[in-house]
């Protein structure tokens with residue numbers, strides 16, 4: 341049996357970069373950019389007025405002048421008009437281009453305006469301290485041609501804003517991964533079916549589908565009964581269509597646990613079977629030569645769940661962002677725990693913050709790997725090392741987090 345670390349390494353060794361597709365920027369949120377994007381203009385592209393008020397020549401202020409006749413008014417979006425008289429001012433709004441002949445802006449709050457013989461006169465109460473005051477200078481932030489977004493970044497709201505400002509109305513992104521979610525077992529019925537006393541509903545398939553959608557993959561649900569012939573017939577079309585299969589159930593030692601055999605019969609080579617961990621030990625992982633990878637997860641719901649977040653999600657993320665290995669998350673154990681078996685233990689925890697702002701992990705009571713409802717209280721799992729038995733409150737331990745917001 342291999343360790344969790346070795347299993348993770350073997351899973352990630354099958355990662356391959358995704359092909360590219362071009363989508364509208366409005367459809368690109370959460371997608372991974374496939375090319376670098378550069379500034380098409382300076383940021384800002386012109387000397388941008390940063391306050392509503394008047395634009396003046398600083399030299400006039402420096403020379404002691406306080407009264408400025410208003411020559412013109414210029415709103416944002418208007419073609420700038422040059423200042424004709426260097427001793428006058430142009431009334432100006434935030435976002436306008438600084439008029440030629442001016443180099444400083446005095447805010448309305450720092451001046452008084454009055455009408456005199458049909459003319460507007462501004463009296464400067466607080467003179468600007470230097471040229472450039474209240475002006476967002478052209479190229480102050482980025483220069484034309486500068487690298488803004490390197491290939492491989494995930495497009496969140498900040499990246500979308502920058503892409504929009506350079507006019508990227510479409511962007512090349514990594515194609516979404518297509519994943520078949522497969523439940524197996526004679527005891528499982530569809531959600532709209534009334535289960536008989538010895539039956540249950542196929543909750544794992546819906547759980548995995550929801551988890552896949554959250555990480556931006558496409559997911560389609562399938563089901564097989566515990567029937568070797570049906571598996572032999574039904575698996576090849578899925579292997580040919582999808583990038584990955586995530587199955588649950590049928591991988592342990594039972595008389596109807598046909599999956600490892602059936603998968604190998606249809607050409608999926610086993611990479612490993614069984615990992616030194618609890619829950620989720622009977623995990624089977626394989627790959628079709630040059631084709632789909634297969635995560636055959638143990639059927640107990642918490643085992644399926646833990647293995648999804650420990651192995652499937654990192655694989656999906658790495659396929660989309662091969663160049664960006666993620667730093668390991670950690671949280672501080674809030675209460676001491678003992679775990680004796682020489683297995684990596686995924687300890688269910690609820691998260692909050694200490695007064696110092698450290699992420700704290702509170703162990704949660706759970707009835708084992710069949711206790712699906714225990715997940716409702718949890719935000720993640722602390723990964724307790726197989727070779728250690730005592731874990732003390734205050735220790736920082738690796739965290740597999742599945743809920744992002746602290747409640």
Ligand SMILES: Nc1nc2c(c(=O)[nH]1)N[C@H]1C(S)=C(S)[C@@H](COP(=O)(O)OP(=O)(O)OC[C@H]3O[C@@H](n4cnc5c(N)ncnc54)[C@H](O)[C@@H]3O)O[C@H]1N2
Pocket residue numbers: 523524525527528540541542543544545588589590591592593594597619620621622637638639640641643709
């Ligand atoms: N003799 C042994 N028996 C078992 C071992 C072992 O080492 N020796 N390992 C146990 C462990 S640990 C696990 S985990 C389970 C995993 O077994 P399978 O992957 O073969 O899963 P099944 O037997 O098909 O199902 C287990 C359990 O989960 C329920 N299940 C399955 N699929 C779904 C689904 N889609 N939605 C909801 N619930 C599902 C299923 O009804 C079973 O109750 O094996 C132990 N046995």
Ligand code: MOO
Pocket residue numbers: 617618619620621622638640642643709710
């Ligand atoms: O791995 Mo099993 O998941 O302990 O129940």
